[in-house]
Amino acid sequence: MSLLSSFLEHLEAIGTGLKYLFFSKRMTVRYPEVVIELRPGYRGMIRWHKERCICCSMCARICPAAAIRMYRIPGEKKMRPGINYQRCIFCGFCVDICPTDALECTTTHDVAFEKLEDMVYPPDKFDREWVSPALEEGARKLKVEFDEEWGLKHVPE
Amino acid sequence: MAGGGNGFFSWKELTSPVSGEKVYELFIGPQHPASGHMRFIVRLDGDIIVDVEPDIGYVHRTMEKLSEGREYIKNIPLFERATIIDSNNITLGYVKALEKLLGVEPPPRAKYLRTILSEMNRIQSHLYGMGIAGIMLNHSTMFMWCFGDREIWIQLAEELTGARLTHSYSIPGGVRRDLPADFKERFEKAARYMERRLKDYDKIFFSNPMIRSRYEGVGVLDKDTAKRLGVVGPNLRASGVRYDARLLGDYGAYDELDFEVPTREEGDSLARLLQRVEEIKVSLSVIRQALEKLPEGPILADEYFKKLPPKLREKVLKTGRVKFPAIFATLRPPPGEAIARVEMARGEVFFHVVSDGSPKPYRVRVITPSFRNLVLLRYLPRGCRFMDLLAIYGSVDYFPPEADR
Amino acid sequence: MWLELIIRLLLSPYIFAPLIYPGLVTALAILLTLIWLERKFAAKVQLRYGPLYVAKQIGGAPQLLADAIRFMFQEVIVPRNADKVPFLLAPVLAMSLGILPIVFIPVAPGFAGILINFSLPAALALSALMPITIILMAWSANNKFTIHGGVREAFITIAYEIALFVSALSMSMLYSSLSLQDIVEKQALVPGILLNPLAALTFFVAMLMSAGKLPFDIAEGEQEIVAGPYTEYTGILYGLVMGAGYVQLYVSSLIFTELFLGGWHPLFEALGELYPPLGGIALFLKTYLVLAFAVFLRCVYGRYRIDHALRIGWRRLIPLSILALLLSLGLRFVGVVV
Numbered sequence: 001m002s003l004l005s006s007f008l009e010h011l012e013a014i015g016t017g018l019k020y021l022f023f024s025k026r027m028t029v030r031y032p033e034v035v036i037e038l039r040p041g042y043r044g045m046i047r048w049h050k051e052r053c054i055c056c057s058m059c060a061r062i063c064p065a066a067a068i069r070m071y072r073i074p075g076e077k078k079m080r081p082g083i084n085y086q087r088c089i090f091c092g093f094c095v096d097i098c099p100t101d102a103l104e105c106t107t108t109h110d111v112a113f114e115k116l117e118d119m120v121y122p123p124d125k126f127d128r129e130w131v132s133p134a135l136e137e138g139a140r141k142l143k144v145e146f147d148e149e150w151g152l153k154h155v156p157e
Numbered sequence: 158m159a160g161g162g163n164g165f166f167s168w169k170e171l172t173s174p175v176s177g178e179k180v181y182e183l184f185i186g187p188q189h190p191a192s193g194h195m196r197f198i199v200r201l202d203g204d205i206i207v208d209v210e211p212d213i214g215y216v217h218r219t220m221e222k223l224s225e226g227r228e229y230i231k232n233i234p235l236f237e238r239a240t241i242i243d244s245n246n247i248t249l250g251y252v253k254a255l256e257k258l259l260g261v262e263p264p265p266r267a268k269y270l271r272t273i274l275s276e277m278n279r280i281q282s283h284l285y286g287m288g289i290a291g292i293m294l295n296h297s298t299m300f301m302w303c304f305g306d307r308e309i310w311i312q313l314a315e316e317l318t319g320a321r322l323t324h325s326y327s328i329p330g331g332v333r334r335d336l337p338a339d340f341k342e343r344f345e346k347a348a349r350y351m352e353r354r355l356k357d358y359d360k361i362f363f364s365n366p367m368i369r370s371r372y373e374g375v376g377v378l379d380k381d382t383a384k385r386l387g388v389v390g391p392n393l394r395a396s397g398v399r400y401d402a403r404l405l406g407d408y409g410a411y412d413e414l415d416f417e418v419p420t421r422e423e424g425d426s427l428a429r430l431l432q433r434v435e436e437i438k439v440s441l442s443v444i445r446q447a448l449e450k451l452p453e454g455p456i457l458a459d460e461y462f463k464k465l466p467p468k469l470r471e472k473v474l475k476t477g478r479v480k481f482p483a484i485f486a487t488l489r490p491p492p493g494e495a496i497a498r499v500e501m502a503r504g505e506v507f508f509h510v511v512s513d514g515s516p517k518p519y520r521v522r523v524i525t526p527s528f529r530n531l532v533l534l535r536y537l538p539r540g541c542r543f544m545d546l547l548a549i550y551g552s553v554d555y556f557p558p559e560a561d562r
Numbered sequence: 563m564w565l566e567l568i569i570r571l572l573l574s575p576y577i578f579a580p581l582i583y584p585g586l587v588t589a590l591a592i593l594l595t596l597i598w599l600e601r602k603f604a605a606k607v608q609l610r611y612g613p614l615y616v617a618k619q620i621g622g623a624p625q626l627l628a629d630a631i632r633f634m635f636q637e638v639i640v641p642r643n644a645d646k647v648p649f650l651l652a653p654v655l656a657m658s659l660g661i662l663p664i665v666f667i668p669v670a671p672g673f674a675g676i677l678i679n680f681s682l683p684a685a686l687a688l689s690a691l692m693p694i695t696i697i698l699m700a701w702s703a704n705n706k707f708t709i710h711g712g713v714r715e716a717f718i719t720i721a722y723e724i725a726l727f728v729s730a731l732s733m734s735m736l737y738s739s740l741s742l743q744d745i746v747e748k749q750a751l752v753p754g755i756l757l758n759p760l761a762a763l764t765f766f767v768a769m770l771m772s773a774g775k776l777p778f779d780i781a782e783g784e785q786e787i788v789a790g791p792y793t794e795y796t797g798i799l800y801g802l803v804m805g806a807g808y809v810q811l812y813v814s815s816l817i818f819t820e821l822f823l824g825g826w827h828p829l830f831e832a833l834g835e836l837y838p839p840l841g842g843i844a845l846f847l848k849t850y851l852v853l854a855f856a857v858f859l860r861c862v863y864g865r866y867r868i869d870h871a872l873r874i875g876w877r878r879l880i881p882l883s884i885l886a887l888l889l890s891l892g893l894r895f896v897g898v899v900v
Contacts, residue, residue: 144312
């Protein structure tokens with residue numbers, strides 16, 4: 001009888017819910033007490049190595065968002081790149097086109113700025129390390145592992 | 158309401174409509190818990206819908222006009238943001254048209270890699286659609302589960318391309334990065350998890366009698382109407398028409414892989430949702446086959462690869478990350494036009510690129526699948542009850558940013 | 563001497579039951595913890611954490627207290643076209659009528675606000691008054707969405723009330739008494755749910771429909787009509803209307819526990835000597851379990867369409883409840899219960 005079969009299907013749905021209520025592991029992490037360590041190759045903030053740069057300006061020419069622009073530095077013949085993070089879309093084209101690997105992608109992505117003006121980096125400030133503010137305050141690092149039963153597992157390093 | 162202020166109303170005055178109108182208008186506007194980025198102007202007679210007028214354009218970002226002011230390579234991230242959840246499929250349409258204009262053919266390994274990422278995006282986009290269908294019925298568990306399971310696929314895509322959603326992976330001539338070494342094992346675990354999860358979805362959502370009663374027989378689209386209205390994607394295949402742009406065989410590695418495009422006959426909302434579940438399973442098998450049959454070789458076309466200096470060529474072969482040749486910043490395809498059709502998760506996208514020999518395109522025309530499926534939101538809910546409007550909206554999987562570009 | 567008089571007054575059943583247990587204070591405590599529990603259940607099933615940050619060590623339990631304090635400081639906006647007096651009065655009426663049936667419900671032998679011989683129909687009748695205030699809310703807000711929600715509430719009310727009453731009356735027919743105290747005392751050995759599970763099922767489903775809990779939260783259909791009759795309410799009025807639904811659920815759960823789960827049995831005699839409601843603490847625990855299950859169903863279900871819900875009410879619940887009535891008659895006839 002269809003009433004009985006639909007009652008059993010209701011019970012099956014409720015049973016699945018109860019199974020997840022008692023025996024399930026959460027998939028989310030409590031940032032900023034923990035931080036997920038990203039694999040190298042993640043397209044995070046851009047780092048510029050001044051000593052490798054040959055001032056070819058290919059990065060400024062290919063940037064789709066016009067975030068990198070060349071600045072004229074007093075005392076130098078050629079122009080140097082500076083970046084404006086208000087516009088950067090982290091596509092990584094500039095990193096891919098730089099012929100000397102002067103630009104590289106770091107794995108830091110959760111940098112916060114307090115003023116809009118802080119997001120513009122002329123060449124004298126562009127050459128710097130990026131540190132995540134959560135890590136500075138002592139967050140634990142976790143790595144992402146795949147798991148057949150629970151999907152993503154976050155294990156300490 | 159009814160006129161007079163002179164004492165007692167008569168029974169007839171109280172119960173007859175004021176101006177003879179029975180139909181009232183509701184604006185399910187953009188500021189509504191479940192309307193998405195669009196507005197429905199719904200005219201209701203009691204609880205029955207008389208007419209629905211979708212009012213779109215709230216997310217129009219003038220992408221086609223913007224593309225005329227940027228060089229060809231810069232338009233790849235631009236068009237990607239039309240449907241950011243399905244990014245490789247929509248960029249592939251643009252890149253394919255561009256490759257036809259330039260006369261470049263990507264190497265076989267690049268085609269396989271593009272296929273793998275396209276299918277991963279398809280799975281992730283179908284999960285998005287199913288999640289939205291769940292929350293439209295206030296089934297928050299389906300919503301959270303689907304979006305949580307998307308994380309698996311987004312994580313895999315991040316390991317392949319470096320970014321979670323904004324891949325920008327395909328470039329004219331090939332792809333940007335090679336497969337990481339441990340990708341295959343991680344994918345296997347993810348695929349087995351997904352298959353296990355689809356069973357749980359079935360128990361709590363698709364076989365739930367409550368959900369079935371909301372979706373069965375609601376918004377039926379029969380085969381002839383589907384063909385006449387010109388809908389695309391899983392909505393078309395759930396009405397019995399076997400049309401899929403992957404079967405055209407002119408992009409990716411689909412002509413060398415063995416896969417079945419599923420269809421369903423009923424054409425109601427439940428069929429559309431179950432069609433998406435079937436397509437997820439097909440995508441899993443396609444990725445498995447592609448990983449098995451992946452050929453060795455370069456990932457960028459030779460024509461561009463030899464423009465790099467020799468030191469960079471060695472570095473590319475060692476690290477597996479492609480360096481762009483300097484010509485990418487000023488690609489000048491010869492004057493002409495090219496079209497490309499790619500199967501996105503929601504249907505077929507159509508790109509038409511017109512070039513006049515300069516570094517910036519003369520005109521790019523995009524017809525996205527959600528724009529073609531929009532007519533369903535006007536046609537299907539007529540005669541249904543008010544709550545069916547949202548059930549139909551969830552099952553059609555209309556994505557406003559994609560339709561508005 | 564004055565102090566002793568005041569304390570004796572406070573502890574007498576006429577003041578203690580409606581005010582502290584199972585009355586206002588307990589209802590408030592249950593409101594504060596039950597909504598938190600609902601969100602935590604939903605979060606656990608959905609593989610996430612839920613409310614966490616208010617007091618991290620205890621898992622964010624005072625979250626609702628923070629919400630209530632926030633509501634009290636929020637601006638109460640009255641729409642210009644709304645009918646002001648009913649608009650402001652209806653939530654207060656809803657909460658008061660929702661909590662009024664508690665005066666009739668006993669929590670220990672001989673301990674109730676008003677101890678009468680027909681407490682079951684009295685409590686049920688008072689709880690049937692609350693939907694009228696919701697329709698008043700909907701009408702006074704003068705908004706197409708709210709009127710739509712009000713009409714839905716009117717339809718749903720008529721569908722479930724009959725099933726609710728007939729299921730409850732089938733239990734009173736089984737135990738041949740209209741007084742809740744007698745019904746509980748006759749369940750000393752066997753709880754009512756084992757004798758008449760059909761009545762328990764129909765009462766439970768009708769209870770969900772009355773409180774507007776998933777899968778029957780049709781009146782406040784958030785996806786279609788933006789919170790239905792409650793759309794225009796902000797601030798403390800919003801807190802009141804959201805709480806009124808849970809209070810209705812609480813009252814119905816108390817009646818459910820006393821009809822089907824044995825009420826305050828096993829009675830803790832030793833504690834009962836000290837002060838009667840302490841002996842009936844089992845009632846509170848069982849009611850809380852029923853409430854927890856009712857809010858857990860939110861994780862499993864979506865929302866029924868209005869005509870399906872009405873069909874369930876008229877075509878399934880009412881015949882099943884009449885069958886439960888016949889089952890009770892059969893049990894009386896056979897002599898299982900005297």
